[in-house]
Amino acid sequence: MNPLHHTPIGDRQRLLEAVVAIVRRAGEAVMAVYRTDFDVHGKSDDSPVTEADRRAEAIITAALQQLTPDVPVIAEEAVSAGQQPGVAPGQRFWLVDPVDGTREFVGRNGEFTVNVALIDKAQPVLGVVQAPALGLLYAGGPGMGGWCEADGPASAKNHHPPVRHPLSCRRPPAPGLTVLASRSHGDAARLKSFLDGLGTLVAHTHVAGSSLKFCQIAAGQADVYPRLGRTMEWDTAAGQAVLMGAGGSVLTLDGEALRYGKPDWENPDFVAWGLRG
The missing domain is CATH 3.30.540.10 (Fructose-1,6-Bisphosphatase, subunit A, domain 1)
Known part of the structure; x- marks a missing residue:
């Protein structure tokens, strides 16, 4: 069994x-x-x-x-x-x-x-x-x-x-969101376009490496991590579990939950969120 x-x-x-x-x-x-x-x-x-x-x-x-x-x-x-x-x-x-x-x-x-x-x-x-x-x-x-x-x-x-x-995600502070971006990967133009489309104030943007970005949101140190580029399932699963345990979520750009077990193990673009609103 x-x-x-x-x-x-x-x-x-x-x-x-x-x-x-x-x-x-x-x-x-x-x-x-x-x-x-x-x-x-x-x-x-x-x-x-x-x-x-x-x-x-x-x-x-x-x-x-x-x-x-x-x-x-x-x-x-x-x-x-x-x-x-x-x-x-x-x-x-x-x-x-x-x-x-x-x-x-x-x-x-x-x-x-x-x-x-x-x-x-x-x-x-x-x-x-x-x-x-x-x-x-x-x-x-x-x-x-x-x-x-x-x-x-x-x-x-x-x-x-x-x-x-x-760990506990925070609600976005009044001055605006703290956004995390990848230190070694990413498209600055796409990130700017995504942030402009949020309709929400952005107070800070910080770069960090690896799955630490999920954990920083889980620890209430940041609010959102848009990943607009290639990742694999093993890159995100553990960090997503930690973030979900702290009250956060990881969604595709269509607002669906990021799912695992795909045939090629490749993720679509996604956004990791702390508490929203």
């Missing part, structure tokens, strides 16, 4: 804790590479990949297969290598991005993340996002709430348990 079938919220919380531990192990492997003079290779789509991607994905995939043997694991590097398990419509499966923001990893600015999400009926139901170089870990899911641990690595070294802070 699949251990995830008909899992109540309480069991999902325990499952989330197991995934947090797995992501922490992967983050340690990523940081071990980050501290070296690592090589950078190009994939078929011209995106970069390093040994950190491969090590973290191997750790996560093996641990998830042991945790939930009957649930397929869809991981970025395996898919890039043509190793793709079948996923039926509505089936539960894991989505793994071992290093989201590899350009940030290569640039050594710290804005890269390790991401794991569980998908059920085409929606993320729990997710973990860790920024190991920044000492940040975010976790949560719809109906579960969300939380962040700050300075986790330092706390661990001091033998103190890391403190968890609840």
Whole structure:
């Protein structure tokens, strides 16, 4: 019997804790590479990949297969290598991005993340996002709430348990929206056109790398993240789960929920929102 079938919220919380531990192990492997003079290779789509991607994905995939043997694991590097398990419509499966923001990893600015999400009926139901170089870990899911641990690595070294802070999206402040944009990807003209069409004041626009943008909205640090360009499902699933746990949403430009399990794993343009209105 699949251990995830008909899992109540309480069991999902325990499952989330197991995934947090797995992501922490992967983050340690990523940081071990980050501290070296690592090589950078190009994939078929011209995106970069390093040994950190491969090590973290191997750790996560093996641990998830042991945790939930009957649930397929869809991981970025395996898919890039043509190793793709079948996923039926509505089936539960894991989505793994071992290093989201590899350009940030290569640039050594710290804005890269390790991401794991569980998908059920085409929606993320729990997710973990860790920024190991920044000492940040975010976790949560719809109906579960969300939380962040700050300075986790330092706390661990001091033998103190890391403190968890609840996540909550904010309502847009009176001066206007804080908008997030991708540091390494994006179309400035399309973003401007989208923002002009909102009919809402924009107070600030900030750039950030990787899935951290979802987490910043979940933490009430920003209000909206329009992504008007190519992303893959493993880029967004864990961050979307965290954001939904904090009361936010991720919608296509048609106002529909961003869905998962598409044949090519590619997302349409979307907008991540905090609380609206």
